[in-house]
Amino acid sequence: MSSTTAHNERPRISACIIAFNEAGRIGDCLASLAFCDEVVLVDSCSTDATVALAEAAGARVLQRAFDGFRSQKDFCVQQATHDWVLCLDADERVGDELLAAIEQARDGGFAGHHGYRFARLSEYFGRFLRHGNAYPDRVLRLFDRRHGGWRGNREIHEAASVDGHVGTLRGDLIHYPYRSLQQQLAKTEKYARMMAEHEFARGKRATLAKLVLAPAWRFWRGYLLRGGFRDGWHGLVYAYVRANYVRQKTIMLWMLQQGQPVADPPQA
Structure with missing residues (x-):
């Protein structure tokens, strides 16, 4: 599926998430994506309340057996209605400063860019890590799928890429990677x-x-x-x-x- 946006219109964004048994974290993730025009969640047969919570929050939920992180994310992107996609994991949230930066770039029509990267700030047992190998850990997660996506054959430590200019946005993607x-x-x-x-x-x-x-x-x-x-x-x-x-x-x-x-x- 695809939607076209007239040159002078504000681009629409589809948020894309993959999840499995994330009932304890999916709510905060979805709440941080309220500015997006739709949320697509691909679930790999969760046995908890992940699907019910996502649907109650307005997400469009699809089921797909898990065969790799990259493949799952690529499938999710292909199901989006809009060409500009923002990809998150269930343990991530869009921070306030990053949200403002995304909206500012969108107001400008994402002109001159086919994708954006930004820092990821990880919480680690009660403290956000701001140094070392943990930060800024910049990731490319907002992009025009017509010019890129989750490519390659590596299913682990997967990364999106685009053909064209990639900008860097201020602010952080807040990450809660570990429960214990x-x-x-x-x-x-x-x-x-x-x-x-x-x-x-x-x-x-x-x-x-x-x-x-x-x-x-x-x-x-x-x-x-x-x-x-x-x-x-x-x-x-x-x-x-x-x-x-x-x-x-x-x-x-x-x-x-x-x-x-x-x-x-x-x-x-």
Whole structure:
């Protein structure tokens, strides 16, 4: 589906979200998107109240079995009514300053741009991380789908891209990525496995030097060189966990090279 906007009209925006069992967070996400002309949510068979809450908030909800983050987001974008799309995860909200910047750009017809990136500010167990590898973490999430989208074949750590000029907006996309440390550790382990499998399939290989040096470099780059220490103990824990992600990914890639499994076989 597509809609056309006359040259002198204010562009319309479709908000695009993917979700699975996000009843505790979807309400705040949708509330921050009230300025959009429609909200499309692709749900991958949630078993909680995600769908009911989204529909009650006015979102158009579609069901699709999950086969990858990039594929799910690309499908959602293709279901939008309008060509300008704003893509969020259920754990993200549009901050007030970012909202004002988006509206100002829209008042100007998004002239001269095919997409916009902006900083993402992550909350980490009671504190927003403003340094290190965590910030500004700029992401391209507002774009004209006629000139780009969720491309490529990497389903993990997916990123949108556009052909043409990309602007940068002030303000932050507020991010609440983790419910608990246990959830973060489980999530990073899953992502490490998916990235190791992706890199192995593309011919990338680990070395003994990378096994030792890559996690250490990730920690010191974020914690010291980029000032992660300025976020107190939150910055220290975050830097350690992110370094552990690199360690897990590299070990899993090494194991795949040795012909060893990195996950339990599916149950019969």
